[in-house]
Amino acid sequence: MKRSRNEHNSSQEEQEFLRESKLVARSPQHKEKVKQPEPSMDEIKQMLRDLKKDLHEDMAQIKREIQNDIREMREDIKDTKKELQKNREEMKSMAKEITQMKEEWTREKEELHNKIKEVEDKMERMEKQKIRNNLTITGLPTNTDNEDTLEEALEKMFQTELLLKTKIRRAQKIGQDRCIVEMVEWNDKIKILQGKAKLKGKDIFIDSELTRNEQKIQKNIRDIAREEKKKGAIVKVGYQKLEVNGKKMKWDHRSQKLTEANKLKN
Incomplete structure (x- = not known):
C-alpha cells in the first residue's frame, strides 16, 4: 500500500526536527547559561557574622591550647625545680657523709698511729731494759770464740787500761773484732763509759749497746x-x-x- 505524500512530508519534517535537536544537544555552545542570583545584604551580613564567630571560636581554641601548653610548661618547670632541689639536697647529704667519713678515717688513722707508736715505744723500753747493762766493744784483739776466755780478756783489759775491777755476766763475739758484753752491775757499765777516754789512740772503742x-x-x-x-x-x-x-x-x-x-x- 502506497503512502500518501502528506505522510512522506510529515516524516521528513519529523526527521529534520530530530536532527536539529541532536545537533543542539551535542553543541555546548548552544546551551543557555544559568545566571546565579546576587546575595542580598542580609545574607552578606550573616556570612560575615558566621565568619567572625568561626574566627572567634578558633582564636578561643588556640588561646586555650596555648594556656594548656603554658600550664604544662609551668608544671614541668616546677617538677624540674623540685628534682634539682632534691638532687642538691642529695649531693649536700653525700658531701656531708664524705666529710664525716674523711674525719672518721683521719681519726681512726690517728688512733691506729698512736697505738702503733705505743707498741713501738713499749717494745723499745723492753729492749732497752734487756740491754741496760750491755756494752759493745770494737777493736779488742782476740782470736777466741770461747765466752769464758773472752770474759777473762775483757776483765783484764778493764783492769789494766781503765783501772776498774768489774764483773761480767756474759760476753759474746759478734764479728771479727767486735763483741757484746753484759755487765753484772749497771754502775760498772757507767764507770767503763766514763773511763773509756783512757783508750784514746789504742783503736779500741767502747759504747753502750743500742x-x-x-x-x-x-x-x-x-x-x-x-x-x-x-x-x-x-x-x-x-x-x-x-x-x-x-x-x-x-x-x-x-x-x-x-x-x-x-x-x-x-
Missing part, C-alpha cells in the same frame, strides 16, 4: 757526717746528735731527722 731503732738513727747520723766530711766540714758524731762546723744538731723523733738544737721542740 736498740735496733737507736742503731738505725746512729747509722743515719753517721751517713750524714760522712757526706759532710766529703765536703770538707769538721764533724763530730755523738749519741743521736751531730756537730758540723760548730753547728749542733739533735735527732728529732717527731720528724725523724736532725734538727738544729736551738730549734728542737721539747
